[in-house]
Amino acid sequence: MMAxxxxxxxxGGGMVGSAIAVGxxxxxxRAVLLDEGDVALRAARGNxxxxxSQGKGDGMPAYxxxxxxxxxxxxxxxxxxxxxxxxxxGYRRSGGLVFALGEEEWAQRQEDVRRLHNQIGxxxxxxxxxxxxxxxxxxxxxxxGPRVLGASLAPEDGHVNPLLLLRGMHxxxxxxxxxxxxxxxxxxxxPGFTVHRGEETIAADRVVIAAGLGTPRLAAMLGxxxxxxxxRGQNMVTERLPPLLPLPASAIRQTAEGVVQxxxxxxxxxxxxxxxxxxxxRMAARAVQVLPPLARxxxxxxxxxxxxxxxxxxxxxxxxxxxxxxxxAVCHSGVTLAAAHAGPLAExxxxxxxxxxxxxxxxxxxxxxxx
Amino acid sequence: xLTRPDTGALTILFxxxxxxxxxGESVAAALLAAGILAFRTTAVSGAPRGPFCMMGAxxxxxxxxxGVGGVQTCLVPVREGMRVERQRGARDVAAEAVA
Numbered sequence: 001m002m003a004x005x006x007x008x009x010x011x012g013g014g015m016v017g018s019a020i021a022v023g024x025x026x027x028x029x030r031a032v033l034l035d036e037g038d039v040a041l042r043a044a045r046g047n048x049x050x051x052x053s054q055g056k057g058d059g060m061p062a063y064x065x066x067x068x069x070x071x072x073x074x075x076x077x078x079x080x081x082x083x084x085x086x087x088x089x090g091y092r093r094s095g096g097l098v099f100a101l102g103e104e105e106w107a108q109r110q111e112d113v114r115r116l117h118n119q120i121g122x123x124x125x126x127x128x129x130x131x132x133x134x135x136x137x138x139x140x141x142x143x144x145g146p147r148v149l150g151a152s153l154a155p156e157d158g159h160v161n162p163l164l165l166l167r168g169m170h171x172x173x174x175x176x177x178x179x180x181x182x183x184x185x186x187x188x189x190x191p192g193f194t195v196h197r198g199e200e201t202i203a204a205d206r207v208v209i210a211a212g213l214g215t216p217r218l219a220a221m222l223g224x225x226x227x228x229x230x231x232r233g234q235n236m237v238t239e240r241l242p243p244l245l246p247l248p249a250s251a252i253r254q255t256a257e258g259v260v261q262x263x264x265x266x267x268x269x270x271x272x273x274x275x276x277x278x279x280x281x282r283m284a285a286r287a288v289q290v291l292p293p294l295a296r297x298x299x300x301x302x303x304x305x306x307x308x309x310x311x312x313x314x315x316x317x318x319x320x321x322x323x324x325x326x327x328x329a330v331c332h333s334g335v336t337l338a339a340a341h342a343g344p345l346a347e348x349x350x351x352x353x354x355x356x357x358x359x360x361x362x363x364x365x366x367x368x369x370x371x
Numbered sequence: 372x373l374t375r376p377d378t379g380a381l382t383i384l385f386x387x388x389x390x391x392x393x394x395g396e397s398v399a400a401a402l403l404a405a406g407i408l409a410f411r412t413t414a415v416s417g418a419p420r421g422p423f424c425m426m427g428a429x430x431x432x433x434x435x436x437x438g439v440g441g442v443q444t445c446l447v448p449v450r451e452g453m454r455v456e457r458q459r460g461a462r463d464v465a466a467e468a469v470a
């Protein structure tokens with residue numbers, strides 16, 4: 001039997017793969033999205049939903065610039081995904097905060113903001129420091145705890161409902177004629193290119209491996225070395241509450257429906273998504289210091305997910321030098337970077353060359369001798 | 372509507388009105404037996420909601436019990452004199468903290 005043939009086969013139906021696939025399909029490419037489905041170790045399920053530039057790219061100007069590029073495209077991208085999904089994906093660009101609790105954190109916050117400001121290329125977007133009084137002016141009626149001494153504010157940041165975003169991207173992909181194929185993991189990818197899943201073989205002129213933690217195994221089949229390890233993040237959500245916090249903040253945000261989402265842990269090299277009382281208690285205690293009335297709120301759900309993390313935590317983008325047309329994209333900032341993935345990255349993949357903006361984000365930075 | 376041969380020896384108050392209750396039953400059971408079907412309105416659209424699962428899973432039986440909002444009334448046994456009010460929209464934890 002002849003294999004089905006596509007212009008682009010994207011392996012991975014999470015945040016990264018879906019964004020690239022929708023970007024290719026909307027540019028007229030015949031695209032297939034090979035998606036293991038919800039049994040996958042989908043980092044997309046554990047995402048906090050921040051569309052976030054603040055603090056990104058400290059020590060890596062290219063990541064700051066790429067994040068800035070994504071934010072530039074986010075408004076139009078969100079509108080397109082909401083339109084395709086037939087419902088609002090919940091994107092709000094309201095500005096984003098990082099709270100400082102106590103003198104030590106406040107001093108550190110000020111130093112971090114200044115350091116990033118002085119880095120070559122500067123921060124990805126402008127960041128302002130707000131002392132307690134400025135913060136109270138910005139958030140009238142928000143019951144801040146006494147240890148909140150200040151915060152940094154990135155006015156261009158925002159948040160989105162990550163589950164609706166993923167659903168919106170899948171809907172937009174199908175609406176643009178893309179073939180969404182959930183339900184099985186990819187067994188192998190071979191030069192040429194062919195992608196193999198059970199009895200199924202799919203042929204494509206280009207293949208994009210965006211399989212999160214599954215990326216290293218598949219990339220190796222095309223001779224590409226990509227190092228990714230799991231970092232568990234835990235999340236919890238409260239019952240719906242009246243508006244308390246109008247702006248999203250690092251590790252605490254309130255959704256449009258009133259739920260307060262509290263994050264987030266950073267646990268390296270665990271291959272399980274369970275939650276732990278110790279981490280959840282630590283996260284909740286910090287949230288209560290920021291907003292003391294949360295002490296009375298009920299947590300209705302907690303869950304864990306594995307983020308795909310690279311050795312230096314920055315994204316990896318690559319095109320194989322041997323097998324032109326084979327690409328890798330892996331990162332833990334799948335929501336923030338979704339607009340860049342669906343925009344300039346998809347466009348560049350169709351044109352046959354990665355964007356200049358990601359030139360410094362290749363895997364050769366980890367093993368220069370292998371270049 | 373349910374009819375019960377024995378309405379019970381206890382009395383709770385729903386929105387200030389006495390409702391008979393039997394020892395050992397849940398608040399939700401007592402209210403349903405009294406013909407009260409809507410315990411709360413939703414936080415998003417304000418639509419009325421009442422008990423659906425009666426086993427702690429659906430969160431549709433929420434009410435304010437003795438001043439504490441968001442209580443799953445299907446999981447709480449009745450006590451004599453308990454005050455129950457409708458949960459109107461989202462639970463206001465900030466106001467409770469002040470109270």
